[in-house]
Amino acid sequence: MGELAIKVPDIGEGIAEVELVAWWVQPGETVAEDQVLADVMTDKATVELPSPVAGKVLSLGGTVGQLIAVGAELIRIEVEGGGNVEVPGTQTAGPTLAPAPAPPTAPAPPTAPAPAPPARPPAPSAVKAAPAQPGERPIASPAVRRRAWELGIDLRQIPASGTAGRIVQADLDAWQARHPGAQRESQQPPASAPRGVERHDEEAVPITGVRRRIAQRMQESARRIPHFTYVEEVDVSDVERLRAQLNERWEGERPHLTLLPLLVRALVLAVQRYPQANARFDDEAGVLTRHGAVHVGIATQTEAGLMVPVLRHAEARDPWSSAAEIARLAAAARAGHATRDELSGSTLTITSLGALGGIASTPIINLPEVAIVGVNRIVLRPVMRDGAMLPRSMMNLSCSFDHRVIDGQYAAGFVQAVRAVLESPALLFVE
Known part of the structure; x- marks a missing residue:
């Protein structure tokens, strides 16, 4: 019998460490080849790690919520024949497997000595x-x-x-x-003090998994990007009327249209005039990459937290194709089945709180993008049109921009271009 140490594999994309989010085996259990041992999370998605061999689990290399370096030991399994761990006092039968080399960019960190306890105040x-x-x-x-x-x-x-x-x-x-x-x-207590039952209970909630990744990315984005937010009011009465007519005309034959796929189409048309908004900025290299393809990130709330699946090549889709793909991606994200590819590569992101969208918001840019479009709720209210007071469906767009590469006038022009298309919805179907 031998012992095989299985290391955290190189998942690619320059990832140096992963977060352990679930164990599917415990010490003493027998595992089969290709059986899933654990789930780990990168900054993109959750990845299942299968066992390359059959054997008995001897020990686990970490606890849920712990960050583990690529190349560090994940789990140790007792196997038939030789392993890759030398066991003192035993003769290893069969050939000994060479330990899998750790990627040169992410060696397992040495164990630091325990720090001395701080001086008592x-x-x-x-x-x-x-x-x-x-x-x-x-x-x-x-x-x-x-x-x-x-x-x-x-x-x-x-x-x-x-x-x-x-x-x-x-x-x-x-x-x-x-x-x-x-x-x-x-x-x-004084008469104005509360007279109910005082509560002194507390709950410590570990920030792990998707929530930890969200916290890290939001902090990094806010730290590195000087955000500039521009809010504009949009009259969506006509586009909402058109949307209802299209859904009635194609009911049962084409996917149901919400405002979102029509907004995606408006963004595609706007970035033709304002390509700097559809870009990614590598601030370390000092390079801004403008993209011809419009890969729209759709911020989606899930039980695990906010995820951003990507609608790829929106420039090549009609509103019904976008609607179907958005629905598929949202369902995959909420079920936890979205792949790494489906959660990466966006060039411009839309975020919406739906009916809870408020009057205005200050969305955080999805690093390394340079712009994000926030959708606020639609409100029916009186608006002056040609000297008359009319009821109109009004909505605000709250958009944030990376002020290092997008000036205020450029940002305003981009939002006004989106507004012009939504307020004249026939333009949605004109190149």
Whole structure:
């Protein structure tokens, strides 16, 4: 018998580490060849890792939520014949497999020695600030102030031990110990205070899986991109009327149209005049790549978090083809079946909160793209047209741009081009 250490494979795209999101086996279990051992997540999608051999699981190389370097040991399995791990005191039968070399860009990190415990801070009584002077407002948190009120303690009498002269709970404890009788007889809260049952429960929620990737990407985008947001009002009365007519005309024969595939078509026409909006910016190389193809990312809410499947080659699709593909991609994303290819490569992203879309928003750009189009909810309200007050279906587009490569005037021109198509929907079918 031998031991085989299975390492995290090189998944490609320059990925140096993956997050372990699920184990499908446990130590002591027997596994078959090609049986799925674990699910790991890259910044694009979840990937299943199958076993290359049959055998018995000896140990697991990590816990759910842990980041593991490509090339690091994922799992160890006992196999017939030789393995690739030398077991002390045993003679390995058969040939010994050479360990799989780790990719040169992502070696397993050495284990760092445990850091020394931090020095214990001085006890609250070790450093005391003088009590507040008359007319000065003591520095204290709301919880400390409420407790002081309940105990009948004047905070101006309390020497502070916290940072920058802040009164902390330990200061109240010390004062109470020195003045045991100096408390109000009635410790009822004031009439304006809440009289319900106080809650002190807490819940620590680990940020793992898709949620962790979303947090990392949003933080990176906000850190690296100077966002410029432009909001424009659009009258969608006519395009909504056309959409209803098309759905009635082709009911049962063509996919149902929402506003989204018509907006995609408007974006395709707008980027013909404003190609800089359909681009990806490599800020490290200082290169902006404008794309002829329009690969539209469709921000989709799933139980695991926000995912962005990609509608590829929107420039070559009619609204019905886009509608069918958007529906398929959204279903795959919500079911957790979207592939890495379906979740990567977008050149311009649309994000919408549907009926919850609000009046305006400030969407975060999907790095390394340079623009994102936010769709707010449609509201029926009175609008002046040719001197008359008419009810119109109005919607705001909230669009963010990378101000390093897109100026405000260019951004406004792009949004106005989208608006012009939506407000004259016959243009949707004209090149």
